[in-house]
Amino acid sequence: MQNVLFTNANVIDTRNGKVLADQQVLVSNGRIAQVSAGPIQAEDAQVIDLHGRFLTPGLCDSHVHVTAITPNFALLGTMSPFYVTAKTGPMLESMLMRGFTTVRDAGGADYGLALAVEEDALLGPRILYCGKAISQTGGHGDMRSPGQHTFEGCFCCAGLGRVCDGVAEVRRACRDEIRKGATQIKIMASGGVSSPTDRIDSTQFSLEEIDAIVEEATAANIHTMAHAYTARAINRLLPRGVKTIEHGNLMDEESCRLFVEHDAYLTPTLVIYDSLAKEGVEAGLPKEMAAKVFDVLEAGGKALEMAQRSGVKMLFGTDLLGQMERHQLHEFNIRSEVVPADDLLRAATCNAADAFGYTGDFGEIIEGARADMLVLEHNPLDDIKVLTRPETELSLIMKAGRIYKQTL
CATH class of the missing domain: 2.30.40.10 (Urease, subunit C, domain 1)
Incomplete structure (x- = not known):
């Protein structure tokens, strides 16, 4: 070189x-x-x-799903991983050409994909990956429908999450993802838009299970990221050592206080709600899930204002899926209405390095x-x-x- x-x-x-x-x-x-x-x-x-x-x-996008070629995660879990990788390649190259040299994958990418990018077999940003996100039964990573008693796919293929219950199971799941090279552990800690059987306002995992997950990540010197929308979900996570909260649309002032107290980071992903509201169904999101978008759409802007006013450190993230990935840079436009340029640039650069334990590395x-x-x-x-x-x-x-x- x-x-x-x-x-x-x-x-x-x-x-x-x-x-x-x-x-x-x-x-x-x-x-x-x-x-x-x-x-x-x-x-x-x-x-x-x-x-x-x-x-x-x-730039660093701290919340991507590079293998999410469709927002229909139940369908994704049944797809050939070879097909998914082939479709992932152009998305990765597009991210690099937008200026993203690092991305943190929040569920789906693995060692092989990260290595392919490192070796330039695929052109794209460096991938920091959690492997499969950790989900409870019926949680945000469980894509089985209410009437489904069998599972046609498998949790080791193209899906974004793995299901486990109880302290022993979550420890085993975390250790397995760490064995496979995970650079962070992702916890599905509340309900979400794209999961069929949970509610946005539900909390997920017991406190004992969350403690076990954080303990395993800490033992491996990596951080935990948690999908969480409501103040009730967020406020039970931050005191337990979770480093970054993903989304956070329905947080409150107490959440902001806890972010600052525990030196944690918020990753708003406002562009995904804007995109899902406009073209989610067209992109493949099941209609019965699309209505959930409006439970969090407007709240995201209010949470951003609250976090900025309270001095909460933030990361740049997008969470875009499938064809909506092309809107990645629009997150800058949305946040710039509230966040000054220097803070927004920090969110996309050195804040990410600090949050991930890579200060001085990028x-x-x-x-x-x-x-x-x-x-x-x-x-x-x-x-x-x-x-x-x-x-x-x-x-x-x-x-x-x-x-x-x-x-x-």
């Missing part, structure tokens, strides 16, 4: 929300070797003069970090919406030191 030297770069300092002007950045062996305001000597490096363009860390342009970087024509701190126009604004995409797009 050839070394690359970026010169005359306006480097975006995501952590402090400012621009470092006239910087030189040296990339070597897939990492950022040097950042300097003065000249860098690197005779063997490819020199790319940015002429004052903006060099920013690659999300910042600092020495030693992965060379995941984008070149933008304009400053996203002035207008975050430049990130939503990759065709005209995104001049270069680098992941782990390799250039995947360059129009300079």
